[in-house]
Amino acid sequence: MQETQPIHCPYPDCLSGRIVRNGSVKGHQRYYCKRCERYFGATMDTLSYRLQTPIAEIAQALFALMQDGSIKGVARATHHTPATIRRWRKNATYQKDELIASLLAYHASLDNSPQLIAFRAFLATPYPASGKSKLSVPS
Numbered sequence: 001m002q003e004t005q006p007i008h009c010p011y012p013d014c015l016s017g018r019i020v021r022n023g024s025v026k027g028h029q030r031y032y033c034k035r036c037e038r039y040f041g042a043t044m045d046t047l048s049y050r051l052q053t054p055i056a057e058i059a060q061a062l063f064a065l066m067q068d069g070s071i072k073g074v075a076r077a078t079h080h081t082p083a084t085i086r087r088w089r090k091n092a093t094y095q096k097d098e099l100i101a102s103l104l105a106y107h108a109s110l111d112n113s114p115q116l117i118a119f120r121a122f123l124a125t126p127y128p129a130s131g132k133s134k135l136s137v138p139s
């Protein structure tokens with residue numbers, strides 16, 4: 001089992017760093033968030049975690065990516081790997097309506113705003129932008 005980086009609560013409404021280890025389930029380290037009192041696993045970038053990443057978190061990360069423009073910067077801020085952010089960006093085109101709905105659920109003031117229009121266009125743009133055969137970037 002590999003050690004993970006500093007753990008933060010994965011729930012987008014919390015993201016607290018007040019995390020304690022809490023035993024293990026089927027060999028996977030479990031953690032407990034002292035702030036929101038929820039449990040989560042440590043396998044931050046495994047398939048199981050990926051599938052569980054709340055869409056709200058992905059939406060906020062991609063919105064930050066549009067504004068920031070730096071995959072590495074957003075990865076640092078959200079405690080995910082650049083590869084994860086890239087994957088979210090790549091898949092965003094297919095779930096843009098859900099992503100926008102999710103973002104609006106958290107930031108209702110963005111409705112009809114220029115940022116939201118830009119975000120919609122951003123999500124609709126395929127990634128990587130060029131059609132060149134730029135295959136997987138090592139991470």
Ligand SMILES: [Zn+2]
Nearest residue numbers: 009014033036
């Ligand atoms: Zn929490």
